[in-house]
Amino acid sequence: MTLSLAAVLAEPAWRTPEKTAVIQGAEALSYADLWAQARTQAAALIELGVQPGDRVALMCPNVLDFPRSYFAVIAAGAVVVPIHMLLTPEEISFILRDSGAKVLIAHAIRAEDAIKAAALAEVPVRLVGPIPAEAPVPKLADVEAGVTPLPTYLTRDPEDPAVVIYTSGTTGKPKGAVLTHLNMVMNATVNGYDCLDTVRADISLGCLPLFHIFGQTVTMNTIFRVGATVVFQPRFEPGEAIELMLRHKVNTFHGVPQMFLALVHAARARKAAGEADLPKLKIAVSGGAALPASVLEAFNEAFDTEIMEGYGLSETSPTATVNQPLLGTRAGTVGHQVWGVEVQIAKAEVEGRIEFVETGELGEVIVRGHNVFAGYLNNQEATEAAMCEGWFRTGDLGTKGADGFVSIVDRKKDMVLRGGFNVYPREVEETLLRHPAIKDVAVIGLADEVHGEEICACVILEDGRELTAEELIEWSKQYLAKYKYPRRVEFVTEFPLGPSMKVLKRELRSRFQ
Template identity: 80%
Template sequence: MTLSLAAVLAEPAWRQPDKTAVIQGAERLTYSELWAQARGQAAAIRELGVQPGDRVALMSPNVTDFPRSYYAILAAGAVVVPIHMLLTPEEISYILRDSGAKLLIAHCIRAEDAVKAAALAETPVRLVGPVPDGAVLPKLAEDVARVEPLTTYTSRQAEDPAVVIYTSGTTGKPKGAVLTNLNMVMNATVNGFDALNTVREDVSLGCLPLFHIFGQTVSMNTNFRLGATVVFQPRFEPDEAIDLMLEHGVNTFHGVPQMYLALVQAGKARRAAGKPLPKLKIAVSGGAALPAAVLEAFNETFDAQIMEGYGLSETSPTATVNQPRLGARAGTVGHTIWGVEVEVARAEVEEAIEFVPHGELGEIVVRGHNVFAGYLGNPEATAAVMVDGWFRTGDLGTKGEDGFVTIVDRKKDMVLRGGFNVYPREVEETLLRHPAIRDVAVIGIPDEVHGEEVCACVILDEGAALTAEELIEWSKEHLAKYKYPRRIEFVSEFPLGPSMKVLKRELRDRFAG
């Protein structure tokens, strides 16, 4: 069966050619304009020797260059390898070599590092964006000017790779998760037409990094699949985000918990100053567990309910989400999306899938059209997570008889204190109720007596005063004896990964001594 992710942009380009597809700064592009520009780049990519099935790396912020080059690569029949913007040249070159990329397309704001990384990996490079006049740099626009645009996209098979997403590498070298055309098209289609009730009249704020699967699928591909409009914000900043929502009538927001926390702070300040706030039809959270205190504060500040969902790079990403038609329940990640199964298996049994009864804690496993084709060139890593056709997520959770799925924590983040399991998310949810705490991350650190001890890394609200002893005493009143943190570390900020997840490994390394 032929199927290409490129069709997600090609279809609305002929169905509604004059509809605005993207807004970024002063630039507005209709669907027909964006698709024409993508076909122009696709022809240039083919002239550079890229063949169907080849992999092409793309490094760009959330500007129109990202979708233009993303769909150009797909239209040429090639596979997109997104690279996040904060990597060093050495890290970029690793991905280029590991993926076997035949070309690197990079935004000019990373020109120097892109050229260096490409040289290290012996990979051709072309720059997009406003390259300074007179600069002796390889510009893709010059290649585009020499060729005629492709008439349409190159045909691909549904099971052919479309995108290779590299994991953040928190446990060693990053691995490339291979996502097929079927994975990506189905996730965008089911998200838009079924799970989230998106319509073509909606306007979404695209502030999630597009090199990450959440932003790529939910913010970009899902909206394009429906013919909606996306307003890009190159770098998330809460006050600017609110301004963009008000200016462009944004009614849909997708974000990670750190973004919602920042929006709550900015929204409260605006409301206190008598300034308007946007009216949101739907807000979707993913990428990490959303603390109940943040959800409640956002609902109160913006008068909008957050629909929390769940997924991973290996699941394209959406596996479950709170869906308007099925009802939402705070503290859960909702129901499975259409065509996907999510169950709970015994975490201690790794060689087979043994399901646990409803409501019992275990490892979340996923099966369906969203599950990836495996890790690129790494059959051992693939075999470790794919068992009996199910993808083992490494997340612990429960599933109720009513189908609601709840994520408790990552297996690797669980703290084993004195023989008792302590789940950091539960402790974090409790500590976030303290009026002086803005954010918290709970980790386990080595302890000679108990094996591991519970440590809370805390960011205080501006102007708040709180001692470690006071917080420990408060915790004793709200948590079981084996759960409350015996160690408190006050920090000004958390180390964040490319998808704004807290890097707990770095916190453990910092405070384990």
């Protein structure tokens, strides 16, 4: 039995060869052209010595080069290791060494750092994109010019690795989550056909970073799986995103809460400037982090579109649950488990075995099914800690009702223990976000001699608004229990964000402790 993620692109290339697959700026590629270019680059990689099973690192923004190189690696039978575009050379070199990458494909926009990182890891680098003639390392296109395209992709087994996604490293060095061809193909298929009702006529905005699993699977692979079209935005900017959606008649948007919040503010700015037209979205999906109810309500009001929140992790390919129209949707939840995947709630304090909680009770979210990863690369200890009796322990706290709706309360490690009481930052954040002067907020726990931990609200204010810490604390007392309201408020202009645009609370704790 064979299965390759490459089929996600190869199939629409022969079914609908003239259909536009990707648009970026003034350029567009049909499925037939994109697949032909990927097969040519695959032949070039083989010419460079890449063999089936080898890891090939890819550092590229949301431009046409990403899917071209991504599927070239897969077509050659190798394993893609996407790298965050903003990492330092030292961080990049760690991933190159840890993954055992055979070669680094880097976009010219990061040529200097890519070359430094490759030198540190003693890995060859090949550049793609608009490369200056005086570039100090070879271009991948030079090798492509002397090869014949592969006639088709090399066969792989379903359980063979396809992608290695490095986690954001919020607790030390990042770990490489190994995702198989079965993981990736099934997640794209279930997302497209079973959950989100995506069709060939749909057009999606690709602003989620493709090096991250959310953008890679949901925005790129799912769109290719059904033969639809994706419009790439190399760097998310909300005003430009609205213009792109209007210009290309985008009807599908996938984003993280920070993006939805930014779009709400951009929509209000357009309205104030007399530009009331906004894209008509068929579907909007949020993931990557908890979606505050206030953001959901504001987006629905501005765009007349309900956001369907989902849930997943790098280790689950990523989709585990999502609000699905066929099963009913419910704001404030992450919906139902997707087809072929089981999501349950287990006692978080029990180690070494799985013990389920009663329906509706709070516990740790656990997942099993075709989406669960094959383990952490070269890290058996971490793999064994994450897996138990066939279940992946997510480290997230949540509930599951009798009707199957799953709700995420918070990260287990982010919970604040104040004076013996559990305080869940998400609940406090949801409340504070309803203050009219607050644009965004992140709640953390800081060490305290009296209470063990104290609640601290890190706040970004709306432009032109003023608010003191004392005023916010007094306001919050009206809506939060005595042990929940923040005793400390820190005003910031921006949050440190990880690859998936999640707030890095560890960095905030380090800053204000």
